[in-house]
Structures are given as structure tokens and as C-alpha cells.
Amino acid sequence: MSKGIISKDEDYSQWFNELVIKADMAEYSPVRGCMIIKPYGYSIWEKMQSVLDKMFKDTGHSNAYFPLLIPKSFFSKEASHVEGFAKECAVVTHYRLKNDEDGQIIVDSEAKLEEELIIRPTSETIIWNTYKGWIQSYRDLPILVNQWANVMRWEMRTRMFLRTSEFLWQEGHTAHATAEEAIAETEQMLDVYADFAENWLALPVVKGRKTPNERFAGALDTYCIEALMQDGKALQAGTSHFLGQNFAKAFDVKFANKEGKLDYVWATSWGVSTRLIGALIMAHSDDAGLVLPPKLAPIQVVIVPIYKHDEELQNISTYVKGLTAELKAKGISVKFDDRDTQRPGFKFAEYELKGVPLRVAIGSRDMQNGTVELARRDTKTKETVNQEGLANHIEQLLEDIQANIYKKAFDFRAENITKVDSYDEFKRLLDEKPGFISAHWDGTPETEQKIKDETKATIRCIPLNNEQEEGVCILTGKPSSQRVLFARAY
Amino acid sequence: MSKGIISKDEDYSQWFNELVIKADMAEYSPVRGCMIIKPYGYSIWEKMQSVLDKMFKDTGHSNAYFPLLIPKSFFSKEASHVEGFAKECAVVTHYRLKNDEDGQIIVDSEAKLEEELIIRPTSETIIWNTYKGWIQSYRDLPILVNQWANVMRWEMRTRMFLRTSEFLWQEGHTAHATAEEAIAETEQMLDVYADFAENWLALPVVKGRKTPNERFAGALDTYCIEALMQDGKALQAGTSHFLGQNFAKAFDVKFANKEGKLDYVWATSWGVSTRLIGALIMAHSDDAGLVLPPKLAPIQVVIVPIYKHDEELQNISTYVKGLTAELKAKGISVKFDDRDTQRPGFKFAEYELKGVPLRVAIGSRDMQNGTVELARRDTKTKETVNQEGLANHIEQLLEDIQANIYKKAFDFRAENITKVDSYDEFKRLLDEKPGFISAHWDGTPETEQKIKDETKATIRCIPLNNEQEEGVCILTGKPSSQRVLFARAY
Numbered sequence: 001m002s003k004g005i006i007s008k009d010e011d012y013s014q015w016f017n018e019l020v021i022k023a024d025m026a027e028y029s030p031v032r033g034c035m036i037i038k039p040y041g042y043s044i045w046e047k048m049q050s051v052l053d054k055m056f057k058d059t060g061h062s063n064a065y066f067p068l069l070i071p072k073s074f075f076s077k078e079a080s081h082v083e084g085f086a087k088e089c090a091v092v093t094h095y096r097l098k099n100d101e102d103g104q105i106i107v108d109s110e111a112k113l114e115e116e117l118i119i120r121p122t123s124e125t126i127i128w129n130t131y132k133g134w135i136q137s138y139r140d141l142p143i144l145v146n147q148w149a150n151v152m153r154w155e156m157r158t159r160m161f162l163r164t165s166e167f168l169w170q171e172g173h174t175a176h177a178t179a180e181e182a183i184a185e186t187e188q189m190l191d192v193y194a195d196f197a198e199n200w201l202a203l204p205v206v207k208g209r210k211t212p213n214e215r216f217a218g219a220l221d222t223y224c225i226e227a228l229m230q231d232g233k234a235l236q237a238g239t240s241h242f243l244g245q246n247f248a249k250a251f252d253v254k255f256a257n258k259e260g261k262l263d264y265v266w267a268t269s270w271g272v273s274t275r276l277i278g279a280l281i282m283a284h285s286d287d288a289g290l291v292l293p294p295k296l297a298p299i300q301v302v303i304v305p306i307y308k309h310d311e312e313l314q315n316i317s318t319y320v321k322g323l324t325a326e327l328k329a330k331g332i333s334v335k336f337d338d339r340d341t342q343r344p345g346f347k348f349a350e351y352e353l354k355g356v357p358l359r360v361a362i363g364s365r366d367m368q369n370g371t372v373e374l375a376r377r378d379t380k381t382k383e384t385v386n387q388e389g390l391a392n393h394i395e396q397l398l399e400d401i402q403a404n405i406y407k408k409a410f411d412f413r414a415e416n417i418t419k420v421d422s423y424d425e426f427k428r429l430l431d432e433k434p435g436f437i438s439a440h441w442d443g444t445p446e447t448e449q450k451i452k453d454e455t456k457a458t459i460r461c462i463p464l465n466n467e468q469e470e471g472v473c474i475l476t477g478k479p480s481s482q483r484v485l486f487a488r489a490y
Numbered sequence: 491m492s493k494g495i496i497s498k499d500e501d502y503s504q505w506f507n508e509l510v511i512k513a514d515m516a517e518y519s520p521v522r523g524c525m526i527i528k529p530y531g532y533s534i535w536e537k538m539q540s541v542l543d544k545m546f547k548d549t550g551h552s553n554a555y556f557p558l559l560i561p562k563s564f565f566s567k568e569a570s571h572v573e574g575f576a577k578e579c580a581v582v583t584h585y586r587l588k589n590d591e592d593g594q595i596i597v598d599s600e601a602k603l604e605e606e607l608i609i610r611p612t613s614e615t616i617i618w619n620t621y622k623g624w625i626q627s628y629r630d631l632p633i634l635v636n637q638w639a640n641v642m643r644w645e646m647r648t649r650m651f652l653r654t655s656e657f658l659w660q661e662g663h664t665a666h667a668t669a670e671e672a673i674a675e676t677e678q679m680l681d682v683y684a685d686f687a688e689n690w691l692a693l694p695v696v697k698g699r700k701t702p703n704e705r706f707a708g709a710l711d712t713y714c715i716e717a718l719m720q721d722g723k724a725l726q727a728g729t730s731h732f733l734g735q736n737f738a739k740a741f742d743v744k745f746a747n748k749e750g751k752l753d754y755v756w757a758t759s760w761g762v763s764t765r766l767i768g769a770l771i772m773a774h775s776d777d778a779g780l781v782l783p784p785k786l787a788p789i790q791v792v793i794v795p796i797y798k799h800d801e802e803l804q805n806i807s808t809y810v811k812g813l814t815a816e817l818k819a820k821g822i823s824v825k826f827d828d829r830d831t832q833r834p835g836f837k838f839a840e841y842e843l844k845g846v847p848l849r850v851a852i853g854s855r856d857m858q859n860g861t862v863e864l865a866r867r868d869t870k871t872k873e874t875v876n877q878e879g880l881a882n883h884i885e886q887l888l889e890d891i892q893a894n895i896y897k898k899a900f901d902f903r904a905e906n907i908t909k910v911d912s913y914d915e916f917k918r919l920l921d922e923k924p925g926f927i928s929a930h931w932d933g934t935p936e937t938e939q940k941i942k943d944e945t946k947a948t949i950r951c952i953p954l955n956n957e958q959e960e961g962v963c964i965l966t967g968k969p970s971s972q973r974v975l976f977a978r979a980y
Contacts, residue, residue, distance in 0.1 A: 027623070029557045029616070030564075031607060036620055039552035039635060046553060062529035063536060067519045068558075068609070068640055068656050069580065072587065076595050090559065091584040091597055092609070095644040097562065097576050105566050107581055107606055116597055117521060119558070119582070119609075126519070130526055133517070139831065145529060150558055150640065154585040166558050341629065 005353075007287045012231040013159075016282060020160045023290050023354050025277070033158040033165030037274070040354065041161075043298035044277055045168065049148065051200055052170065052272070055192050061144040061172060066126050068150075069117035074125035077250040081124065084217020088154040090119040090165075119152040124218060124269055127173045128247040135175060135265055137256045142185070143175040161278030162235070162490050169273035175265045177257060179244070182266035183221075186242040189270040190223040193238035201276065202293035202406035203227050203283050204413050205237060206436070206485060208461025213445050216269075220244035226460040226485065228413045229282040232434030234460045234487035237279050240270035278490075283409055284378075290355025291378055293405045294398040301327060301394060302356045303336045304347050306363035313338065316362050319387070323360075326391035332398065352377060357401045358394060378405050419483065423474045426486070430455055436487050440480035442473035451475055457486045495843075497777045502721040503649075506772060510650045513780050513844050515767070523648040523655030527764065530844065531651075533788035534767055535658065539638065541690055542660065542762070545682050551634040551662060556616050558640075559607035564615035567740040571614065574707020578644040580609040580655075609642040614708060614759055617663045618737040625665060625755055627746045632675070633665040651768030652725070652980050659763035665755045667747060669734070672756035673711075676732040679760040680713040683728035691766065692783035692896035693717050693773050694903050695727060696926070696975060698951025703935050706759075710734035716950040716975065718903045719772040722924030724950045724977035727769050730760035768980075774868075774895055780845025781868055783895045784888040791817060791884060792846045793826045794837050796853035803828065806852050809877070813850075816881035822888065842867060847891050848884060868895050909973065913964045916976070920945055926977050930970035932963035941965055947976045 005022055008015040020026050025041035028034075037045065053063070075086035096111030120126065127145075134140060152166045172189060176182040190207055197203045205225035215222040219241035227237045248254070248264040255265055284291040294300050303323070305316040320336050327334045335356075337347050344361065351359055359375040366372050372390065375382045378401050385393060416435025420426045426437060441447060441459065451474075452458050462484050471480045495512055498505040510516050515531035518524075527535065543553070565576035586601030610616065617635075624630060642656045662679060666672040680697055687695045695715035705712040709731035717727045735754040738744070744752045774781040784790050793813070795806040810826050817824045825846075827837050834851065841849055849865040856862050862880065865872045868891050875883060906925025910916045916927055931937060931949065941964075942948050956972045963970050 027620075030561060030619060031557045031559050031616075034557040034559065036557065037555040039554045042554045043552065045555075062533065064529045064532045065527040065535075065658065067521045067524040067526065068642065069521050069524065071520060072595060072597075075587075082595060086587050086595060088586055090582045090607070091587065092580045093583045093597065094581040096578055097565075097581065097608075105562060105572060105576060107562075107583065117580070118587075126521075129520060130517075152558065168555065 005287065005289070008230065008285075015287070016278075017160065019281060019285060019289065025281070025290075026160050028160070031165075033155055035160050035164050035166075037168075040298060041277060044280070044292070044296055045274055047296050047298070048200070048276060049170075052192075052196060053148075055196065056146050056170075056172065059144075059188060059192065061146045061174075064145045064147060065149070066123050066130065066147060068120055070120050070123075070126045072116045072118055074129060075118065077125065078218050078246055081218035081246075081250075085121045085153070086118060088156070089121050090152050090154060092117040092119065120149070121151055121153045122269075122271075123147060123149070123151075123171055124173065124243070124247050124267075125251070128251040128253060128267070131173075131175055131265070132251050132253045135253055135255050138177045138258055141175055141177045141255060141265065142181065144172075144185075145174065146170055146172040159278075159490075161281070162275055164274075167273050167275065169271050171269060171271040174268045175248075175253070176268070177255065177266070179266050182244075182268050183242050186221070186223055186240045186268045186270070189268070190225065190238075190240040193240065193270070193272060194225050196272075197225055197227065197237055197276075198406065200293070200295050201280050201283070202295075202402060202409060203237065203279060204406065204410045206461060206463055208463040208466075208485065210239075210461060211445070211448055211459050211484070213448050214458065216241045218243060218246050220246070223464075224461055226436075226487075227279055227283060228416055228436060228487070229279070229490065230412065231282075232416055232487075234436065234489040235275075235279050235282065236460070236489065237276060238270070238272040241268060243267035243269060284405055285355065288380075289353030291405065292355035292357060294357040294402045297355065297357050298333065299335045299351075299354075299356050300332050300398060301334045301358045301360060302347075302351045303334065303360045303362065304344050304351075305336075305338055306344050306361055312364045312367075315364070315367055319367065320362070323387075323390060327394060330391060330395050332395065348375075358397060360394075376401060378408070417485075420474065421471070426457075426474050427455055430457055430488060434488060436460070436485050438483040439474045439486055440471035440482075441484050442476050442478035442480055447473060447475050451486070455488075457488050460485045460487050460489060495777065495779070498720065498775075505777070506768075507650065509771060509775060509779065515771070515780075516650050518650070521655075523645050525650050525654050525656075527658075530788060531767060534770070534782070534786055535764055537786050537788070538690070538766060539660075542682075542686060543638075545686065546636050546660075546662065549634075549678060549682065551636045551664075554635045554637060555639070556613050556620065556637060558610055560610050560613075560616045562606045562608055564619060565608065567615065568708050568736055571708035571736075571740075575611045575643070576608060578646070579611050580642050580644060582607040582609065610639070611641055611643045612759075612761075613637060613639070613641075613661055614663065614733070614737050614757075615741070618741040618743060618757070621665055621755070622741050622743045625743055625745050628667045628748055631665055631667045631745060631755065632671065634662075634675075635664065636660055636662040649768075649980075651771070652765055654764075657764050659761050661759060661761040664758045665738075665743070666758070667745065667756070669756050672734075672758050673732050676711070676713055676730045676758045676760070679758070680715065680728075680730040683730065683760070683762060684715050686762075687715055687717065687727055687766075688896065690783070690785050691770050691773070692785075692892060692899060693727065693769060694896065694900045696951060696953050698953040698956075698975065700729075700951060701935070701938055701949045701974075703938050704948065706731045708733060708736050710736070713954075714951055716926075716977075717769055717773060718899075718906055718926060718977070719769070719980065720902065721772075722906055722977075724926065724979040725765075725769050725772065726950070726979065727766060728760070728762040731758060733757035733759060773899055775845065778870075779843030781895065782845035782847060784847045784892045787845065787847050788823070789825045789841075789844075789846050790822050790888060791824045791848045791850060792837075792841045793824065793850045793852065794834050794841075795826075795828055796834050796851055802854045802857075805854070805857055809857065810852070813877075813880060817884060820881060820885050822885065838865075848887060850884075866891060868898070907975075910964065911961070916947075916964050917945055920947055920978060924978060926950070926975050928973040929964045929976055930961035930972075931974050932966050932968035932970055937963060937965050941976070945978075947978050950975045950977050950979060
């Protein structure tokens with residue numbers, strides 16, 4: 001295993017790419033902008049899926065599956081949606097290949113589709129076209145459905161996990177009898193996402209609303225969670241949209257309410273994606289490799305035996321067998337790496353690179369002393385501890401590690417949210433000490449756009465429960481009643 | 491809920507379609523040959539996934555994810571594979587839409603791909619192209635990877651679950667240092683599938699090998715499990731392929747063995763799909779609706795209160811709360827349907843249609859007598875039993891139901907496997923009493939094809955551990971050393 005990744009202070013972007021590849025998370029594929037998620041990376045996604053899926057079910061949702069391909073005309077039905085999604089997309093035009101005269105495989109021009117099909121960039125249109133058949137009366141509401149799926153957006157600039165043409169995600173699509181209920185759902189799912197980010201990814205997030213400029217195409221209101229990466233750039237980690245009656249109107253989905261009156265149905269949609277894996281890597285890792293919070297680490301504890309002779313290994317293995325059983329009974333995932341093809345030092349470096357939260361090393365002297373050596377990935381500290389009560393100690397340590405990783409990210413963010421009251425200071429900070437900037441804004445899309453054009457910073461969100469405060473816009477000097485959160489973002 | 495599905499004896503095919511729709515399993519979508527899997531149907535798929543995924547992991551496999559789109563040229567690299575898969579497929583030719591002069595959304599002819607991309611019909615090509623980068627030496631082997639994914643085959647005649655253009659499946663793709671190891675893997679996964687079919691789907695299957703005519707495109711050997719449906723047609727429920735070195739040669743994947751000599755890698759692939767849901771429905775259900783084996787039923791027990799006054803319901807609910815807790819503690823999924831918008835009779839019909847294995851009805855007299863009424867879906871029998879010890883009784887009953895559903899299917903198959911020694915008898919049986927026909931065949935593709943052309947029956951498999959027996963081919967009279975299994979099939 002060749003290590004040597006570039007330092008993140010030297011080139012953060014390159015550091016990220018090297019880390020993704022050398023830690024066996026993912027690699028690029030021969031298809032432009034599409035990646036291959038390798039088993040180690042995918043096992044993190046599986047953990048995320050399993051936790052989120054339970055959260056969705058605990059809040060009353062069921063999973064379903066809708067078609068990958070969407071007729072082109074569906075996108076035209078919701079005006080702002082088509083602008084946002086249907087432009088850069090993979091278009092299926094034919095359904096057959098054939099051999100040409102030279103035996104080459106070519107597209108059969110006679111097998112042309114009557115209407116082109118789009119690989120879903122998101123599924124609102126096909127789902128609302130379906131809901132029309134499911135909803136007649138208020139008794140059919142709410143519909144609380146989620147889908148785990150692949151989607152495709154033909155991105156021009158891609159980056160593994162953060163922005164790829166194809167990505168994996170979940171998309172919730174709910175239908176409600178009232179606006180209030182739909183808004184409550186939108187907010188509930190934002191809370192679910194924030195809970196997941198903070199308690200599982202160990203990633204502190206700001207909950208907020210997007211400005212109209214940054215809203216989902218077709219939404220009346222977009223809620224988001226925003227996180228801060230170690231280079232001071234923001235990353236949108238999840239969104240939850242209140243869609244109003246836009247899609248119901250576009251697909252003519254009405255219901256009879258209790259009074260028998262027809263009305264359009266209210267909608268939400270919400271999603272998180274494999275982008276979260278990118279966030280996880282960027283938020284916590286260091287120059288030695290990944291730092292994974294224990295709750296999402298595929299391997300939580302690795303045990304490395306240190307021995308010269310086979311009988312030493314045998315002795316160690318017997319002990320490890322018991323320890324492993326104890327840890328597994330506590331729901332802790334353990335790997336005992338007794339490969340004889342690699343030296344302990346090589347293994348140490350490998351698990352450091354892969355972000356295994358806790359390493360246990362055991363040699364013959366340890367066996368004599370009744371001790372083991374523990375090494376934490378997050379703090380890079382070692383301690384020698386007694387074998388007695390070790391499983392409990394490890395369980396506690398994993399909790400400490402989870403908490404410490406969160407605290408580190410929390411403190412980093414606290415140090416990198418700055419209140420700014422002048423545009424010069426704003427621009428200076430973005431270059432010198434990037435992070436979240438809390439500043440006054442006059443509330444107009446024009447000002448927002450101008451700031452974006454001049455600084456590449458966008459309004460990440462208007463935080464929920466934002467403090468009201470008199471002030472003036474940093475750009476125009478016009479009055480403002482609250483600060484919003486700016487940053488350069490992924 | 492309108493019931494009234496056609497009798498399966500009257501029109502089996504129509505019965506299946508009506509059942510799928512009325513039991514809320516799935517529906518057709520506006521995209522040709524693609525279906526929408528509704529929450530109730532999808533929850534069965536989720537159960538299947540969870541059981542299979544554990545089986546795969548217990549046998550050492552990990553999940554990964556490869557791109558949806560495959561460059562057209564990849565299919566040309568393995569000659570027989572392209573014939574089998576790349577012809578009827580969805581072809582992506584463009585990556586952008588635009589507005590024309592009238593504001594209509596059209597394909598942007600300037601955004602044409604240099605090389606067309608195919609939506610994966612199966613992933614051998616993209617995966618072996620990737621494995622090339624993963625494998626240098628015998629130390630990198632075996633690779634034991636599985637993928638849960640959607641795939642697309644542009645089918646001309648479709649039927650929900652059984653044959654749809656897009657379907658969900660898992661595809662295992664493994665790489666090995668020796669042929670023996672790859673064959674052992676192929677056989678192991680066949681055993682996993684057979685175990686799953688028999689012990690979870692309650693579906694007896696014949697394990698066997700396909701004839702060369704029926705092999706997977708690119709395989710040296712295709713193993714399969716074959717099941718019998720209630721109309722006497724066979725259904726291939728899973729396949730496991732020994733691919734030899736075909737894909738390694740096509741994608742130039744070599745490894746250095748322990749002696750340092752370069753050799754091509756040996757491959758397997760294996761898969762089951764949402765087709766299994768079709769098999770589940772077709773194998774066990776009846777004119778009243780679905781019959782689901784308890785181990786895969788989304789709801790195993792439904793409890794329906796029978797009451798006139800609210801205080802009766804309150805009384806019943808208190809009891810049900812305790813019962814539900816007891817059942818859940820045993821891992822049994824329970825639904826208490828206390829809707830006041832529907833009568834008990836309506837509910838009974840609904841859960842019968844949806845195949846809930848066990849129904850518990852409780853009225854006020856039951857509460858006085860300390861009893862409940864149990865109704866089994868599989869046998870349509872009712873019994874009144876004591877509330878005392880009910881949870882244990884229900885647990886036992888669910889096991890009995892699982893076993894009984896299997897036994898019924900097993901007995902049906904036993905009655906419908908017939909040894910036949912003349913071609914006239916063969917043809918007569920196919921029309922009069924379809925099922926598996928065990929007959930001698932001369933071993934040539936020509937004879938197999940002629941029988942298929944004349945009778946629509948195919949060789950489903952050459953059963954594993956087949957008895958050797960001297961005989962003569964039913965069509966040609968040429969000598970044969972074993973019987974093979976014929977049937978008309980889905």
C-alpha cells in the first residue's frame with residue numbers, strides 16, 4: 001500500500017482526490033463524470049442507508065420504486081422545474097443496436113423512440129404523474145413515500161462523491177391535504193437530516209432556508225442543512241422542499257376534501273445523496289488519511305497481532321477470539337488482521353489511512369502483562385491498558401471518539417463563523433480566512449447575484465430561528481432586518 | 491376496495507395481472523414496459539434483499555456500485571455477450587435538451603455523445619474493465635463483489651415482475667485464481683439461491699445446468715434453479731454462471747500466480763431479480779388473492795377489532811396493546827386495524843387479498859370469554875382459541891403456515907413432474923396437463939431447437955446429480971444417457 005498523500009494545507013482538492021482513491025473509497029470510471037464506489041466506500045453508504053431508512057420508517061414513510069426513464073414531455077409541465085433539471089441530462093433516443101456491414105455495432109436508426117426518454121435527474125414528474133392515480137379523496141392522504149435510487153445529471157465539472165453525473169440518493173415525495181401539513185413534513189425531514197448529520201456523521205450543521213435564487217426548481221421553499229468543510233468552504237448536505245401545489249397543478253392531482261370540495265394536493269420532496277460520503281471525508285480527515293466517526297465506520301476496531309513465532313500468534317489468537325466475541329455482542333464491528341504477508345507497521349499505516357477509529361495491538365509481552373496497546377485514530381494517542389474489562393473500555397472509547405470528532409468539527413466551525421459588516425472585510429475574509437460569514441443583505445436577488453459574481457460566495461441559508469437585528473446590506477447599504485450566512489461552497 | 495378478480499382457472503394470465511394491481515403490488519408506468527413497484531410490493535422486495543444480502547455477506551461478499559451507463563464498444567469485446575445483450579437496449583445518444591424557437595423542449599443536436607452509452611442490461615463488461623485495475627497478483631484474489639442495481643433490457647413482450655424493461659436485481663461478480671475455485675463459487679451461490687427459494691419463498695426448486703442453447707451469453711456453464719407455477723409453466727428463479735476466462739480475455743485481466751507466471755483470471759456472475767416477486771405470487775396465490783409465506787409477508791398478523799361502541803373498542807385495544815408487544819418481542823410484524831371508516835368484513839377481504847398469513851378477530855364476546863378468532867390465509871380455516879398463551883400459539887402457527895405453503899407447492903410439483911418416453915405423449919401432456927416433463931434427449935442443440943419450435947417447450951435444466959439411465963431421445967430415437975427437464979416457461 002503506497003501511502004504518501006499530499007498535505008491538505010498544500011492542496012486541499014488534490015488531498016481529497018488522493019484520499020478517496022488511496023483509501024479505496026471510489027475511483028473514476030470510463031464513463032464521463034461517473035464513479036465506481038468500491039466496497040469500502042460502499043459499506044459506508046450502506047450504513048448511512050440503514051440508519052436513514054429506519055429514521056424514515058419511524059416517521060411513517062414507506063419505500064417504493066418508480067421508473068428510471070421519464071418521458072421528455074413530463075419535464076415541460078412544471079415551468080421552473082424544466083429550467084432547473086431537464087437541460088443537462090442523459091437522453092435515450094433509440095432502443096436497439098445492430099451490426100453494420102463491416103460487423104461493427106452501431107445504433108439501429110430504425111429503432112428510434114417516438115418520444116425521447118430522460119434518465120431521471122430527480123423524480124417529481126414521474127411520481128406526481130403516478131400520484132394522480134392514487135389520490136381521489138382526503139382518505140388517500142397523506143402519501144408518505146421514499147425511493148432509494150440512482151439519478152443522473154450531466155455535470156460539466158465533477159468531483160468524486162461531491163458532484164458526479166450519476167449518483168445514489170434517496171428522494172422522499174409526500175402528498176398532503178393541507179399546506180400546514182406539508183410544511184410540517186418539510187420541517188420534520190429537515191430535522192431528521194440534521195439529527196443524522198450531527199449524531200452519525202459527527203457533522204454540525206446549520207438549518208436554514210434557501211433564498212429564492214437558490215431554491216429547488218419548482219419549490220415554494222427550500223430548507224437545507226449546511227456544513228463547513230476544513231478548507232472553509234460550505235457544503236449543502238441535505239435539502240427538504242415545500243413544493244406547494246405546483247406539481248399537483250402540473251399533473252392535475254386533485255382530491256375531494258371532507259366537505260367534498262375538490263382541491264389540489266400539497267407536496268414535499270427531500271433528499272440526501274452519496275455526497276454525504278464526500279462531506280464525511282472532507283470534514284474530519286487529515287494528512288494521514290480518513291478519520292471516520294465510529295458510528296459510520298465499516299470497521300470500528302482493528303486488532304493487529306505482533307509476533308515472531310507461530311506459537312505466539314496462536315496464543316494471541318486465542319485471546320483475540322474471546323475479545324472479538326465480547327465486542328460483537330456489544331454490536332461493535334471488529335477485524336482481526338492476522339495476515340502473515342504484511343508487517344504490523346504496514347497494517348498500522350493501512351488502517352490509519354482507512355480511518356479505523358480504534359487500533360488494538362497485542363504482542364507477546366502484552367500477553368505476559370495482561371495488557372494491550374490502544375491507538376485512537378482521531379487524536380493519534382496511544383495507551384497501554386489492562387485486558388481486564390477491555391470490551392467495556394473500548395465501548396466507552398468509541399463513544400468518546402464519536403463525541404470528540406463532533407466537538408472538533410463544532411469548534412472548527414465556531415472559529416470560522418464571522419460576523420462582518422463591510423463589503424471590504426467580507427472580501428478580505430473570503431480570501432484570507434474562508435468560512436461562514438454572517439452578514440446583512442438587502443433581500444434582493446440582484447444584490448445576491450452581484451455578490452456571487454464578484455466573490456463566488458453565495459447565501460448558503462437564512463438560518464432558522466434567526467435573530468432579528470437592524471443593520472444595513474454590506475453591498476448596497478440598504479436596510480436589513482437579519483443576517484444571512486454567506487460562504488463559498490461545494 | 492373492489493375485489494372480484496378473475497379465477498385463475500379461467501384465465502391465469504389475467505388473474506395474475508389483476509392480482510398484482512388489486513393487491514397494490516405494482517402498476518404499469520407511462521414508460522413502455524416499465525413498472526411502478528408500490529409500497530406493498532416493494533416491502534416484499536426489501537425483505538428479500540435483506541435476507542439475501544445477509545446470505546451474501548455470510549459467504550464473504552461485499553457490495554459495491556458500478557456505473558449505470560456502459561460505453562457501446564464494451565459490448566463488442568465479448569462476442570457472444572454482445573449477441574445476447576447489446577441488441578435490444580436503451581441507447582443514450584445526447585446529453586442536453588434545449589428550447590426550440592417555439593419554446594418546445596427538444597433534444598439539442600449539438601450535444602451528441604462521441605460514443606453512445608448503453609443503459610446496463612447486466613454489468614459484466616464495465617465490471618471486468620474495472621477489475622483490470624484491481625488485479626495484479628494472486629494476492630488480489632478472490633474478488634467477491636455484489637451489486638444491487640436497476641438494469642434495462644428492451645423487452646418486446648412484458649409482464650409485471652416477470653419480464654419488464656427495467657427491473658431491480660442483484661448481480662454478483664467474482665474473480666478467482668483457478669477454474670476450480672470459480673466453479674465452487676458458482677455452485678455455492680446456486681445453493682444460496684435454492685436455500686432462499688425453498689426456505690423463504692416456500693418454493694421448491696430444481697437445481698440444474700442449462701444446455702448450451704440456454705446459457706447466459708458469455709458463460710461456459712449456467713446453473714439455475716427452476717420452479718413450477720400453478721399453471722404448469724416453469725419459471726427460472728435464479729442463475730449462477732461460470733464464465734471461465736472469457737471476460738478476463740475480453741478485458742485483458744491477468745494476474746501473477748504464486749510462481750510469478752501470468753494467467754487470465756477466472757470469473758463467475760450470479761443474479762436474482764424482482765422476478766422472484768412474480769414467482770412468489772404465481773406459485774402460492776388463489777382466487778381470493780395473494781398467499782404470502784410468513785417469512786416474506788410485510789404484515790404477518792393483522793388484528794381486526796369487532797365492536798359497536800367506543801368503550802368496546804377501548805377494551806379490545808387495551809388487550810391488543812399487550813398482545814402486539816408480545817408478538818413484536820418475538821420479531822413478528824403486526825398491524826392493528828382499528829379504522830372506523832371500514833367494516834370488519836371489508837377489512838377481512840382486504841387482508842385476504844393482500845395475503846396476510848394470519849388474521850386475528852376480537853369482539854366483545856371474545857373479550858368476555860378470553861378468546862380470539864384466528865383465520866389462516868393458506869388453509870382458509872378458522873379456530874377460536876384462548877387468549878392465554880396466544881403469542882406462542884401464533885408463533886407456532888406462522889411456522890406451520892410457512893411449512894404448509896411449501897408442502898402444497900412441493901406436492902403440486904410432485905404431481906406435475908412426469909416421465910415421458912414418446913414424443914406424442916410429450917405433446918399431449920404439454921397441452922392437457924402441463925408441468926415438468928422428464929424425458930430423454932439426444933444432447934444436440936438441433937433437437938432441442940426443433941422441440942422448442944414445435945411445442946414451445948424448452949429444456950429447463952439438466953438436474954444436478956441426475957440419475958444416469960439408458961434411453962432414447964423422444965424426438966430422434968438416438969441414444970441418451972439421462973433424462974432432462976422440459977417445460978413451457980415464463
